[in-house]
Amino acid sequence: MTANPAVRLQGVVKRFGALTAVDHLDLEVPEGVCLGLLGPNGAGKSTTMKMLTGQAIADEGTIEVLGFPVPAKSKQARGLMGVVPQADNLDEELTCEENLLIWATLQPIPRNLRQQAVADGLALAALTDRAHSKVGTLSGGMKRRLLIARGLVHNPRVVLLDEPTVGLDPQVRADIWVIIDRLRNEGVTVLMSTHYIEEAERLADDVAIMSHGRIIARGTPQQLLDTHVGTHALEFYGPPERLTEVEAIAEGLPTRRTGPSVSILRAESIPEAMHDRLGVGTQRVANLEDVFVLLTGEVLE
């Protein structure tokens, strides 16, 4: 347990009728850490984000952001927090500059510093030359960058990024990653939900795997690999009977089946004799998806 984490959730439960979206969640994010919250749709990531801003109220448990209990003092917390939602909710009829100016007015930025904050936001989003363009005329990638700049306009200490690159093409995704990387380097605490393995691997200092409203594994990407799946996987393709045969031979080693393939994890520890019985497979480097599928039985995109 960290002494003064930026974000702390203890025993948090959130129910929607019969559905338990977040189930006794314990989560801490130390200051200056970028935590990737990895999980499929419906894992409870967005609900967790909403509870941190007071937009969803936990049925049980306690939540603190920068020492402020939420929802009791969520306004104070939100003044130090930047939130980038999954869905674009920019004002389409207004210009980029106006969108940022509104947020600069809503956030606790002194009046004499607002214009500078807006200019910095436009620069961060690489939209200085489009400052007077209506948002409705921007591309999807530009809107996403503006949405992120809007959430950062007041230089928050904690940033919540809810699926920051969902639905974007690879080039735009790379642009967004540059911005997130910059936040990490500046020591901003980042809580980023994602269901993209690569995003979590590349950006997060720490990854928490979430499934059915719970954190089921936590650590650096390397720690998660070492603990659960080792360094390499041996992959076999074939009809279902062949895959079942491979699983039987590999008894005692972790395996994951995905569509027409089965992967034997911890391939580096397969005994020589087992290799002979398995036949020829394709060796590859183990990844967080292996960890995720192994632990949850679910498949990520």
Place this chain on the structure above:
Amino acid sequence: MIDVHAYAGILTREAIMFRRLWVSTTFASIVEPTIYLLAFGLGLGALISNINGYSYIEFVGTGSVATAVLFSSVFTGMFTTYVRRVYQKTYDGLLSTPVDVSEIMTAEGLWIAAKAGVYGCAPLLVAMCFGLPPSWGMLAVPFIGFLTGLGFGFFGQWLSGIVPSIDAFNYVTSALITPLFLVAGTFFPLTQLPQWAQTLAQLNPLYHCVQLVRHAAFGWEGWADVGNVAALVIFAIIARYLSIRRLRKRLIG
């Protein structure tokens, strides 16, 4: 404690939005009541010599103020709030900043009221062109419009929070808003209605707006007008309470 910063933020947003969209907003809010005024005033005015001692253009000119106030406030409260909540997800964004539901709804209600106060003067000015004599009391009309618009703005917000879909506004408009603006003494005196309808009309906030505007134009009526103001204040307080309570349920999970 009132968080001035939060109110200033929301009102700034409204002002920036208005600067972009004022032509369409103003057109809709002014033209429709003015058409009613001209249609009734010039059409029926030729057939009716006077009502309760007023010429028909005087009667309907002052009544149309209430219509303009109602249209510009209740429909904005209904549709704008609904669209921002359901389609644009504006409130989800705003609620991630240091503002809460009551501040958003109250500030937006104040903005709606301010516009209603201004738009309500348009039919009055048009009526003046057709013979309504100006008076000093008419300077109070923007304030009457503001107070009435505040209540109906909140009322519209509340309606936006209870309808299951945007299509349901058709029922609201036909079954609720239309009777409200017809049975308020805008186009004909309530004395023509059965006693029970006259009694019921006392519960219509728009009736008190119409009374206040007429009295502002033609002479105040002392305690009766204090009662009219009190009715509008009570309406605004109740509507604000309902609006915030309903929208909080809708926006905070």
